[in-house]
Amino acid sequence: xxxxxxxxxxxxxxxxxxxxxxxxQSINYIEMAMKGGWIMLPLLFLSVVSxxxxxxxxxxxxxxxxEDDGFMNKIKDYIHDGKIDSAIALCQSHDxxxxxxxxKGITRIGRPLNDVNTAIENVGNLEISRLEKSxxxxxxxxxxxxxxxxxxxxxxxxxxxxxxxxAGNNIDVSLLSSGIYTAMVTTVTGLVIGIIAYFAYNIxxxxxxxxxxxxxxxxxxxxxxxxxxxx
Numbered sequence: 001x002x003x004x005x006x007x008x009x010x011x012x013x014x015x016x017x018x019x020x021x022x023x024x025q026s027i028n029y030i031e032m033a034m035k036g037g038w039i040m041l042p043l044l045f046l047s048v049v050s051x052x053x054x055x056x057x058x059x060x061x062x063x064x065x066x067e068d069d070g071f072m073n074k075i076k077d078y079i080h081d082g083k084i085d086s087a088i089a090l091c092q093s094h095d096x097x098x099x100x101x102x103x104k105g106i107t108r109i110g111r112p113l114n115d116v117n118t119a120i121e122n123v124g125n126l127e128i129s130r131l132e133k134s135x136x137x138x139x140x141x142x143x144x145x146x147x148x149x150x151x152x153x154x155x156x157x158x159x160x161x162x163x164x165x166x167a168g169n170n171i172d173v174s175l176l177s178s179g180i181y182t183a184m185v186t187t188v189t190g191l192v193i194g195i196i197a198y199f200a201y202n203i204x205x206x207x208x209x210x211x212x213x214x215x216x217x218x219x220x221x222x223x224x225x226x227x228x229x230x231x
Contacts, residue, residue, distance in 0.1 A: 039152035039186045043145060047193045050141045053134045054200040061131055061207045064097050065214070072218060075102060076225055084109065097127035097211065098218045105222050113226060120219050127215070131208050135201060142197035149190015156183030 071094065078087035084106060091103035104123045108116040 037152065037155070037186070039148060039155065040189065042148055043186070043189050043193060046141045046145050046148070046197075050138055050145075050193065050197040050200060053138045053141075054204065057131075057134060057138075057204050058207070061204065061211060063095075064127070064131055065207070065211050066096055067098055067214070068094060071099065072102075072221055075106075075222070079106070079109075079225060097124070097131075098215055100127065101215060101219060102222055105219075105226075109226070113223065116226065117219075117223060120222070124215050124219065128208070128212055131211060135204055135208075138197055138201045138204070142194050142201055145193035145197060146190045149187045149194075152186025152190070153183040156186065 071090070074090055075087050078084070078090065087106050088103055091099040091106065101120050101123045105116050105120045108119045
């Protein structure tokens with residue numbers, strides 16, 4: 001009987017401890033972030049920058065990847081019929097990189113094929129540069145945010161040891177909490193921002209590569225069209 005009473009009392013104590021622990025875990029994340037100190041300000045700025053760049057570039061690349069399914073077929077028909085002006089007008093009516101590349105190639109018809117290909121490649125390089133705009137900044141955020149977080153870790157640990165040294169023999173856990181909070185919160189925040197920026201960067205790079213592949217395919221298709229024997 002005494003053993004059963006002991007087990008029951010132990011179970012009740014564990015339950016009460018879990019309830020208290022659960023109450024303590026319901027911490028305000030905003031208050032926790034504020035305890036990270038001034039290091040949180042550049043981290044907040046980097047997070048805003050990375051989110052803006054990702055969505056802005058995502059929409060721009062998505063727009064650039066669009067293409068009319070019958071675009072190249074219409075271009076072929078116009079060129080075969082000798083309607084160069086109609087082909088140029090069709091290119092100008094579409095707002096995507098492939099149409100601008102093909103337009104430049106059409107305006108060079110009659111010149112050596114190497115000149116036509118070079119003109120198309122130059123336009124293509126400019127279009128790729130536009131698509132990749134701000135991607136280096138996103139890559140910098142992916143690498144820089146964790147480093148800034150680690151800087152906060154070092155600052156927090158220095159503060160904790162400084163408080164420990166000044167406390168002498170009266171060392172209390174609450175005395176060290178400020179420095180430890182700074183160390184841990186900044187590290188976690190920097191890593192989270194860096195990881196998200198890293199994945200965002202690679203997603204955008206993959207999308208740009210798909211657009212570049214499509215641009216190269218349409219360039220080869222256009223050059224093959226010019227190499228066709230005249231009927």
